[in-house]
Amino acid sequence: MSEPLTTTLSSKSTTVTIRRDQPTVIIGERINPTGRKQLQSALERKDFDIVRRDAVDQVAAGAAVLDVNAGIPDGDEPVLLEAAVRNVMAVTDVPLCIDTADPEALSAALSVYEGKALVNSVNGEERSLEEMLPRVKEFGAAVIGLCMDDAGIPPTAEERFAVAEKIIERAGRLGIPAEDVVIDPLVLTLGADHNAAKVTLDTIEKVVREFGVNITMGASNVSFGLPDRPYINTAFIAMAIHAGLTCPITNPLAAELGIAILAADLVMGKDEWTMRWIDAFREREQSA
Ligand code: THG
Numbered sequence: 001m002s003e004p005l006t007t008t009l010s011s012k013s014t015t016v017t018i019r020r021d022q023p024t025v026i027i028g029e030r031i032n033p034t035g036r037k038q039l040q041s042a043l044e045r046k047d048f049d050i051v052r053r054d055a056v057d058q059v060a061a062g063a064a065v066l067d068v069n070a071g072i073p074d075g076d077e078p079v080l081l082e083a084a085v086r087n088v089m090a091v092t093d094v095p096l097c098i099d100t101a102d103p104e105a106l107s108a109a110l111s112v113y114e115g116k117a118l119v120n121s122v123n124g125e126e127r128s129l130e131e132m133l134p135r136v137k138e139f140g141a142a143v144i145g146l147c148m149d150d151a152g153i154p155p156t157a158e159e160r161f162a163v164a165e166k167i168i169e170r171a172g173r174l175g176i177p178a179e180d181v182v183i184d185p186l187v188l189t190l191g192a193d194h195n196a197a198k199v200t201l202d203t204i205e206k207v208v209r210e211f212g213v214n215i216t217m218g219a220s221n222v223s224f225g226l227p228d229r230p231y232i233n234t235a236f237i238a239m240a241i242h243a244g245l246t247c248p249i250t251n252p253l254a255a256e257l258g259i260a261i262l263a264a265d266l267v268m269g270k271d272e273w274t275m276r277w278i279d280a281f282r283e284r285e286q287s288a
Helices: 037-044 049-060 077-091 103-112 126-138 157-173 196-211 219-223 229-243 255-267 272-287
Strands: 007-010 015-018 027-031 065-068 096-099 118-122 142-146 181-184
Touching: 007 142, 027 049, 037 049, 049 065, 049 077, 065 077, 077 096, 077 103, 096 103, 103 126, 118 126, 126 142, 126 157, 142 157, 157 181, 157 196, 196 219, 196 229, 219 229, 229 255, 255 272
Parallel strands: 027 065, 065 096, 096 118, 118 142, 142 181
Antiparallel strands: 007 015
16 A cells, blocks of 8 residues: 655645545535536626635535636636636635646636645646646646546546556656646446446555555536435445545535545544544534
8 A cells, every 4th residue: 555645735825735544625616617507607797706605605614625617618718717716715715726628727827826726637638748737837736637538538447547647657757746646536427337436436446555646536426317316425425535535526515425524534534533523513503
């Protein structure tokens, strides 16, 4: 088993450390116009009220890092992403995860960001590695590496592991250390393939055993199209935390996921004196 690596992210005045033997870090997913008509039309009007409200609400609900995605059809992504980052920085003080596949938008956002950001994301495609990694290095950021390439998302854990290895190697060549590479094994819905979740868990285990790197994932995709999604999501996220997931991208306002993460951390010995569990219980009692 490789030593757990520490990924350090920062904002102007807050530092977050991500590490396998420490509490799970929630990256709040909601500042993302995909599937959110209201946020999409607000961004079209350059109205960032929803962005600011989502930032404040997610931090209050336990997000330690916020994902910021401003990609809309026909939108000027460099302008919108930079403005979204500025707006989020104005109302919260958590580190940001800059979510774009557009190299120009990435540079624009990183230019105004104060601190060490997490870039979401690169993948194993040559174009992605060549366009995105030098910018990650230039701004001293950390980066998420998706286990996919030109051929799509590989069907086996061995092939996904190979993509992770390639990304870690290419980052290293540019002087980005493995501790600053966070791997996303990707998960497809169980509705389309009953092995989809198992392949992801096996990928996490292999990558963690070999490299000790941190692991992220947008976990709720696992249940897309199935009934009773929360039961599936909570079982899956607990198993993924056991396998080595350290910083899921989720909706912190979904209570059941937050509780499942706290329970998994408790079971994994990541909750000293069970303090976080007891504190969260008291908070739920008070607000009931
Ligand atoms: N890996 C990495 N980054 C990612 C993903 C991933 N970024 C995007 C996505 N996947 C994670 N983010 C979201 C954001 C929103 C939703 C799901 C994943 C979502 N939104 C609701 C919907 O579409 O129904 C809208 C909710 C609302 O309107 O309130 O589900 O896998 N590295």
